[in-house]
Amino acid sequence: xxxYEYRCHHCAATFExxxxxxxxVTCPDCGSLWVDKLISAPFVSSGQTARQPGHTCCGREERxxxxxxxxxxxxxxx
Numbered sequence: 001x002x003x004y005e006y007r008c009h010h011c012a013a014t015f016e017x018x019x020x021x022x023x024x025v026t027c028p029d030c031g032s033l034w035v036d037k038l039i040s041a042p043f044v045s046s047g048q049t050a051r052q053p054g055h056t057c058c059g060r061e062e063r064x065x066x067x068x069x070x071x072x073x074x075x076x077x078x
Contacts, residue, residue: 009034 006025007014010032017025025035 005038005040006035007038008032009036014038 003016003018005014005016006027008027008030011027011030013027013029015028024033025037026033027035
């Protein structure tokens with residue numbers, strides 16, 4: 001069963017969902033039905049990092065001001 005990534009128009013949350021049938025997709029944060037399926041690239045691990053040490057995933061020297069990057073999570077801008 002495929003896992004799809006979605007973004008909510010109402011609260012801008014991004015989430016992944018394991019799709020088991022044709023049920024309507026709702027945002028787990030706000031419950032909105034207004035979501036878009038995102039195009040996701042497959043994950044490939046080569047054992048090497050794609051970014052330079054000391055840089056965030058979006059190329060900045062410091063973390064972004066918006067969570068989750070500001071809280072040490074994965075940057076949404078990358």
